[in-house]
Amino acid sequence: MNIGDASTRSGLPPKTIRYYEDIKLILPLRDSNGYRAFRDSDVHKLTFLGRARALGFTIEDCRSLLALWEDKERASADVRQIARDNLKIIEGKISDLIRMRETLSHLVEACAGDHRPDCPILERLGKLDEDTDTGQAADKRKVAG
Amino acid sequence: MNIGDASTRSGLPPKTIRYYEDIKLILPLRDSNGYRAFRDSDVHKLTFLGRARALGFTIEDCRSLLALWEDKERASADVRQIARDNLKIIEGKISDLIRMRETLSHLVEACAGDHRPDCPILERLGKLDEDTDTGQAADKRKVAG
DNA sequence: ATGGGGCTTCCAGTAGCTGGAGGGTCAAGG
DNA sequence: CCTTGACCCTCCAGCTACTGGAAGCCCCAT
Structure with a gap:
């Protein structure tokens, strides 16, 4: 199976598949003409990867x-740990984003949005006195996006 | 004022400040020794930038x-439009992440997480039959993270 | 033989910084 | 006057996870 078919079946773009080979997530065989030759197991792995990335x-x-996944002797605890860590990260991103949404939606509502220059959004961003820093919780974490 | 003080006052790391100069968001003066010389207005802009980025x-x-912000003749509608677009993007990211969290938390709960190899998480990722693709809504959008 | 699509590699770029090397500057202390 | 250490400078590389594009080979149908 060539890369085009592997792409269709796995749902991943050819470029991504080549990249995954590059970083050794998959190791497809090669035909005599140099084309990548994907086995069903390769496609299966690609599908797995697509789903994991989507999560x-x-x-x-x-x-x-x-x-x-390939280790039939694995302990499910190992898998669960990875998933839980990811879940924590996702939850952190969600709360950062929700905080942003709160602030931003209030500001958008407060802004007349007409031809006049008065704008609470810019006022808030430029305010000198108060500490209007919105990024307290986003310290170390890379805020989603 | 040198970059260290500008950093302390604005809350942005020196590296970030240099980068912002690089991409021409700010244009601090220079002392005769080549050190950047920040005015209050530069620090004010940096603070503005930090807050905007945090949002x-x-x-x-x-x-x-x-x-x-610098254009005293501006129409607040222009500002509001930018803020609303950003809000839409943030909301998109939030819903993608919430979908991920849903799926992932169900899987984590379903997984025994012990020494045994049975693992619903891996089963779900590797499943052959059903279309378990979780990334429907994340098509074009770059999913937060 | 020619055309078109698919395949190959390699290079560069995306966003927004961050780390580090290698070196100049400045104020304080001995 | 010299050293030490904290600053500051520039430039290059790397991070994540791809994506786009150029240059060129391969294969099949007409």
Whole structure:
């Protein structure tokens, strides 16, 4: 199976598949003409990767999950730990984003949005006195986006 | 004022400040020794930028907002439009992340997390039959993170 | 033989910084 | 006057997870 078919079946773009080979997440065979030759097991892995990525797992998480997936002796606790860590990260991003949404939606509502220059949004961003810093919880964490 | 003080006052790391100068968000003066010389207005802009970034605005948004902030003839509608677009993006990210959290938390709960290899998480990721793709809504949008 | 699509590699760029090397500057202390 | 240490400078590289594009080979149908 060539990369085009593997792409269709796994739902991942060819570019992404080549990238995954590059970083050694998959190791497809090669035909004599140099074309990648995907086995069903490769496609299966790609599908796995697509789903894991869609659930927010990083590439390195995926590498670990894939190894655990292939290890029939694995302990489910290992998998669960990775998933829980990811869940924590996702929850952190959600609360950061919700805080942003709160602030931003209040500001948007407060802004007349007409031809006049008066704008609570800019006032808030430029205010000198108060500490209007909105990023308290976003200290170390990379805020989603 | 040197970059260290500007950093302390604005809350942004020196590296970030240099980067902002690099991409021309700010244009501090220079002392004869080559050190950047920050005016109060520069620090004020940096603070503005820090707050805008904390609210999820992109660098290019920030550039526009800064221009509007300086333009005393601006229409508040222009500011509001940028803020609303950002709000939409944030809301999209939130719903993607909430979908991920849903799926992931169910899976984590379903997983025994012990020494045994049975694991619903891996089963779900590797399943062959059903379309368990979780990323329907995340098509084009870059899912937060 | 020619055309078109698919495949290959490699290079560069995206966003928004961050880390580090290698070196200049400045004020205080000995 | 010299050293020490905290600053500051520039430039290059790297992070995540791809994506776009150029240049060129391969294969099949007409």
